[in-house]
Amino acid sequence: xxxxxxxxxxxxxxxxxxxxxxxxxxxxxxxxxxxxxxxxxxxxxxxxxxxxxxxxxxxxxxxxxxxxxxxxxxxxxxxxxxxxxxxxxxxxxxxxxxxxxxxxxxxxxxxxxxxxxxxxxxxxxxxxxxxxxxxxxxxxxxxxxxxxxxxxxxxxxxxxxxxxxxxxxxxxxxxxxxxxxxxxxxxxxxxxxxxxxxxxxxxxxxxxxxxxxxxxxxxxxxxxxxxxxxxxxxxxxxxxxxxxxxxxxxxxxxxxxxxxxxxxxxxxxxxxxxxxxxxxxxxxxxxxxxxxxxxxxxxxxxxxxxxxxxxxxxxxxxxxxxxxxxxx
Amino acid sequence: xxxxxxxxxxxxxxxxxxxxxxxxxxxxxxxxxxxxxxxxxxxxxxxxxxxxxxxxxxxxxxxxxxxxxxxxxxxxxxxxxxxxxxxxxxxxxxxxxxxxxxxxxxxxxxxxxxxxxxxxxxxxxxxxxxxxxxxxxxxxxxxxxxxxxxxxxxxxxxxxxxxxxxxxxxxxxxxxxxxxxxxxxxxxxxxxxxxxxxxxxxxxxxxxxxxxxxxxxxxxxxxxxxxxxxxxxxxxxxxxxxxxxx
Numbered sequence: 281x282x283x284x285x286x287x288x289x290x291x292x293x294x295x296x297x298x299x300x301x302x303x304x305x306x307x308x309x310x311x312x313x314x315x316x317x318x319x320x321x322x323x324x325x326x327x328x329x330x331x332x333x334x335x336x337x338x339x340x341x342x343x344x345x346x347x348x349x350x351x352x353x354x355x356x357x358x359x360x361x362x363x364x365x366x367x368x369x370x371x372x373x374x375x376x377x378x379x380x381x382x383x384x385x386x387x388x389x390x391x392x393x394x395x396x397x398x399x400x401x402x403x404x405x406x407x408x409x410x411x412x413x414x415x416x417x418x419x420x421x422x423x424x425x426x427x428x429x430x431x432x433x434x435x436x437x438x439x440x441x442x443x444x445x446x447x448x449x450x451x452x453x454x455x456x457x458x459x460x461x462x463x464x465x466x467x468x469x470x471x472x473x474x475x476x477x478x479x480x481x482x483x484x485x486x487x488x489x490x491x492x493x494x495x496x497x498x499x500x501x502x503x504x505x506x507x508x509x510x511x512x513x514x515x516x517x518x519x520x521x522x523x524x525x526x527x528x529x530x531x532x533x534x535x536x537x538x539x540x541x542x543x544x545x546x547x548x549x550x551x552x553x554x555x556x557x558x559x560x561x562x563x564x565x566x567x568x569x570x571x572x573x574x575x576x577x578x579x580x581x582x583x584x585x586x587x588x589x590x591x592x593x594x595x596x597x598x599x600x601x602x603x604x605x606x607x608x
Numbered sequence: 609x610x611x612x613x614x615x616x617x618x619x620x621x622x623x624x625x626x627x628x629x630x631x632x633x634x635x636x637x638x639x640x641x642x643x644x645x646x647x648x649x650x651x652x653x654x655x656x657x658x659x660x661x662x663x664x665x666x667x668x669x670x671x672x673x674x675x676x677x678x679x680x681x682x683x684x685x686x687x688x689x690x691x692x693x694x695x696x697x698x699x700x701x702x703x704x705x706x707x708x709x710x711x712x713x714x715x716x717x718x719x720x721x722x723x724x725x726x727x728x729x730x731x732x733x734x735x736x737x738x739x740x741x742x743x744x745x746x747x748x749x750x751x752x753x754x755x756x757x758x759x760x761x762x763x764x765x766x767x768x769x770x771x772x773x774x775x776x777x778x779x780x781x782x783x784x785x786x787x788x789x790x791x792x793x794x795x796x797x798x799x800x801x802x803x804x805x806x807x808x809x810x811x812x813x814x815x816x817x818x819x820x821x822x823x824x825x826x827x828x829x830x831x832x833x834x835x836x837x838x839x840x841x842x843x844x845x846x847x848x849x850x851x852x853x854x
Binding site (some may be wrong): 329332336358369372377380425 | 610611614617621622624688689691692696698699851
């Protein structure tokens with residue numbers, strides 16, 4: 281049984297009747313980089329604010345390090361570093377003074393300030409007023425301040441928001457180093473799957489306040505699955521041929537699309553189709569991208585996969601759609 | 609206890625090299641001007657006369673205004689830079705954070721009061737008053753009482769400043785309620801409960817037949833009202849801050 285750093289049970293927060301976070305169950309084991317993924321407004325920041333005790337949940341329990349947040353908030357916060365939404369800073373102070381405001385409360389040695397500034401690469405600009413910083417530098421200062429107390433758990437809310445590509449890369453590399461070098465568990469939220477895929481080891485996907493998927497990244501990739509597309513001269517009569525062989529394709533723009541079909545079946549199918557005088561133009565394997573899977577699950581966009589997959593009818597619950605798809 | 613001191617020391621950093629403390633100098637300088645231009649003559653009761661003359665501007669206008677400005681100022685950077693989230697994610701209780709801010713405000717007010725006191729003594733000496741004639745007891749009561757009478761207003765303004773994310777709104781509120789001070793002071797019924805006029809009531813009692821309206825109240829009764837309203841406003845502010853969603 282792995283130790284859970286963060287565990288929530290039925291965490292719920294309502295704003296004016298709508299559930300911003302709806303019975304959310306997070307489970308984040310030690311040493312993971314957990315990607316907390318969801319479109320804007322899915323409830324990620326609201327969840328993170330509840331994890332830190334910045335707002336109170338309407339119902340549900342938050343346990344961090346196995347302790348109840350309501351009872352042991354200060355003891356928990358001592359071991360947590362966080363950056364919520366956009367970086368907090370005092371513009372009239374320089375980076376060192378900004379960190380000093382937190383350092384005095386965290387009661388760590390002064391040398392930690394130099395260390396964290398070095399970690400995020402702000403040593404050169406440490407003596408400049410923060411109001412003159414670029415967004416990327418403010419973001420890095422925010423991360424420095426999250427690291428100041430040598431936390432065991434780092435909670436970063438959209439840490440790459442508003443950064444340029446090199447800034448994103450830098451932050452990502454920084455986050456990836458955390459578990460390896462310092463044994464820190466990281467919760468990082470993002471609305472970009474590609475970003476989470478590149479740094480996280482496990483992932484939780486939320487949409488409209490609900491957790492719709494929570495597993496490791498490899499398992500997510502497995503879920504994406506693959507399809508065989510066959511383009512040929514007369515798709516409709518070919519469908520009959522395929523059915524006779526026990527394969528049930530769907531028709532997509534004059535192509536037959538097979539899911540969960542093995543090599544043997546393909547070989548027999550192609551032979552049968554050739555015998556039936558079909559001209560076969562192309563047999564190809566298409567991996568469904570994670571992006572499509574994400575869009576399908578969150579019901580956003582009108583990608584190929586989302587529109588073609590009739591199991592995800594707009595009225596059906598997304599999670600049910602995912603399970604059905606996975607079962608196929 | 610140590611975290612409370614840590615919270616206070618953290619506030620100290622945030623004040624930084626800001627110019628806010630200049631306010632505590634402007635007040636005594638202007639009041640000293642009033643004192644120098646006044647016609648209080650050397651003689652019996654000269655020191656007390658001078659105190660009353662200089663107190664008018666200080667207690668009626670500067671003290672309430674500064675209580676509002678300092679309160680708004682200690683919340684300003686948190687509102688502007690998102691500092692509430694950061695502070696409240698640190699291992700320190702919200703009441704410690706709030707009280708350290710209140711302490712900074714009251715500390716600044718105490719400094720103003722001290723500098724004003726120095727200004728009164730300075731003006732008296734310039735006018736050639738005899739330092740040995742200074743009614744120290746009376747002065748001490750007025751200075752300490754005037755400072756104490758600022759505390760309810762400081763607590764109230766800090767409450768409002770923590771609640772409203774605008775820097776200007778609490779100041780406007782404070783201004784609106786400070787301006788009618790001279791009128792409110794006339795009412796013996798209403799004045800004691802009006803936080804903006806309390807410093808003036810305590811500091812400007814002339815004694816005997818010179819007093820009118822709110823100035824006729826016994827000092828002890830006034831201080832009980834002051835203490836009670838401070839407790840109410842501080843508790844309300846703490847209760848709000850403890851639940852403030854950030």
